[in-house]
Amino acid sequence: MMEIKGRLVWIFYLFFSCFLFLIFNLFHLQITQGRKYRELSDRIYHQRKEKLLAERGAIWDRKGTLLAFSEISSFLWVDWKNLRREGEKRVESLIDQYLPQIGESLGNNKETSWRRSFPPMKYELGKNFAQVLRKENLSHIMRVDNDFRRHYSFPFFTNILGAFSETEKKGLWGLEAVWDRFLRGRDGFIIYQKDAWGRTFPYPFYPRAEPEGGCDIYLTLDKDIMEISFEELKKGVEEFKAKKGSVLVLSCETGEVLAMVDYPLVDAEARFLRPYSLLWEFEPGSVFKFLIAALALESKDCDSFLMRKYDVSTGEIKIGKETIREYHNKKLGVLTFSDIFAFSSNCGVALLTSQLPLQDYYSLLLNFGFGCLTGIELEERRGYIPALELLKKGRKCSPHLYACNSFGQGLRVTLIQLACAYLAIANDGLLLRPYVIKEVKRGADTVLLKNRLVVRRVISEKTAKYLKEILASVCEKGTGRNAKIEGVSVCGKTGTGEKPYSQGRGYSEKAVTTFIGFFPKERPKYLVAVMLDEPIGPAAENSAVLFRRIGEKILFFSSLAGF
Template structure:
């Protein structure tokens, strides 16, 4: 019996030892595992914990404003940011969705069926019902105490002047916090306007909410810079008004106005029709309306190019204002016949009379004296065929490719602005060179950039090159003053001031490239004042106006109204004695 007990004790002891050994091994494994987790792989598991409970959020920056100025330098906002309210619902807490939907639809002018569909999502904790709610309207509604309805803040881009300068400004699109500039200044200066987002790190609880304890800003956001334009708010407003009236009066398909300072290249106004509202850009179906026709489209502009050809011939001393030629009313080049716009022959005419009467045959005569090489050279010197470098996106270079073939007929028609395509900003800058004593300036629309700390970067006028001599420029200006006084452009004149200018009525090429449209034309006027010390140049263009064939009838009164306003607005003293 004792031997049996002894044997049992030994077995029990071995089992106890085995159990203890198992627990010792298990403890050793556990301790080893803990050592690996807490010491060897401490950083790895810490990062996993941070990923699970930590939170990193972007802190959005505030976009910089876009500003115009007035004649005294006071800034006027064209694009800014505004805080709106977002109407938010928690359907799972709304007890009477039908009544709530009816009330929301009535107060905020919403579609009741759409609101009800969102409020009827059982168990849904969060639904956005409407955006761009004014703060006062939100506060008044909250006083009703409707359970499950709340409002959140949301920053939105706002254009307080609606369609004014829309092609110049562009717009901002994208979700809140991820907006980007589209078209115009908003696109070209995206980096400066947008600033830089910041980063916030912290811990979140099991529900996903950020805990106040432990929050820290890794990188603070940098607000965007404000961009101040060369645009004069009052001149822009007047340009918009006269353009809208002209487009409406003549039933034009489109039109534009450019006002610039010939001495600096500063753009004082740029208006286009049809325009769009950058506050509601998403409602536009035809995206081509967003393109800026002053820089992103080229046209055959007709007789407004005649002063360019005449400038080259004057500079090369091929003609003088009093040089004459015999106008027979037409010029034959092979099987091609060029006629004056009215089909008449004016016999002996001076070069000044050629511009006054806008004689196509006279410019063909001048171009022949100049020669093809020099004609093409001066087109290039005036900036045609190249981008001006204006600080706007999408600029095109125009099209002088017809001249590459060397055909006599192409150079003949180019002398009076047909067969070659130029942009309105090219023509404005080239004519401004004549006004600026022969010096071509680079056009620009941004005056300065101011960062969030108040540091300013000023942009200065840039000289491109001297195109013609001051003497040639003065001679041609005298001829263009005579055009306004004695030619078809007489209604462009402003009492007490010398105005230099020229109209153009151009045919529109067919889309198939086979000749020109029988109906429709492009009307253009370009002029500057005071003629011998110009404070501004105006280019006005109407596309496909109806009811009158010639720009001298449709645009000279428009130029008069705008020029008279600017002269008085800037208090320019009269120069005509």
């Protein structure tokens, strides 16, 4: 009897334990995890949450020309794996009837379930076809999705605007990437109710959030000046057989970038194009000589430098143990201070360095913004000044390196840095920050960001005016004669920077040529910077010519536009 009673007790405890376990699990499922499973059930069986995509902001030029915009398109998806054989002809006939333009590709895309098999169609067309699918009870094997597609109006803006990923919904590079947080907006959502057959319909009591479109960006760029610059650059690169080229056009009054073009439009190495003028570092050559002229004019011995004669008749000069020679071994004779720069004498510039403090030169170089970022609203590089690195570490910079730097060898800069430095001369010694973003707007009236003029003085007004005269003489009687524009006084300088060997010391016969100039001299309005990589001949025969062609067309366009 006791044995039976003991068994009953154990059975009771067993059932009681199972009951407690059941109660605990019910409590866990209904109370602790109840919300989670209710939401899961709603998502699977009762509700469907759909994202409402925000329209990406548009990008405009300074005159209101649309450069980049998003347009809603529709995409047809077919579940080929679940499409029964007997229903296939029905689907084909519907597509042929309502979407004949994509019917041809129907038979070639039956590999993947719900594959995006067809090109995008217009939104209204997709909307009408979606209604047909619901009416024919085919929504379970075919559906129409809507999405925004990014479009670009002009190919020559590619280097600045960049690219947008339709799958990742973000900018990849260029303005699309740097300003992505302003352009992308904020997505909304809508929750649909499902019926017993899995069909969805809007339910008034479910939450809904409307999408908020992205901001519009207005650029300082001028579509017409961009097109002029691009067409002339393309002709120039092909005519002078250059590997690539860049052109910058800046407003002398504000520092606004009016044009920034590159050619070719495809970078074979990077597979996409980014602005060479911001990201490509090169040895500038003679276009850099203005800096030693500015230092001499700012020094207390300015009058002495201006009155002296400089004998460079041998075509070479010794600096320490090294010999500096003129470009192409020219013998230029005895030169005045101004002639050193008009005829681009390496030896004359080297003579000046022997009488000017090295430390002052590199301080002025930094003050002009070399070795620093310009502050433009795109990705850029600082350039590389080896002598500055030596001085920062407390080491000595050799007189030979100083002399080489003074005529643009042994250092690397970007085209935008050179353009800004010449812009300071055009503005009587005031350095302006370049910019491409004019303003950022949300809607028609709300301005979120507006750019302003940023200036600082780098040289005196007197020095800047004398430099203008020197640069004008370059175009009148010196190496920049091919840059002369009829009826307009031009100030500018050529530069032919030899390219160093990629391995080992020394320079190859290949060169980067530049011409940077502004006009008119009396009241500068436009600054044009031209760069060609490995063209035929020196800068005087290619970059200067290209500068003149672009300048003439800009002036003609400006007169027509009433500027």
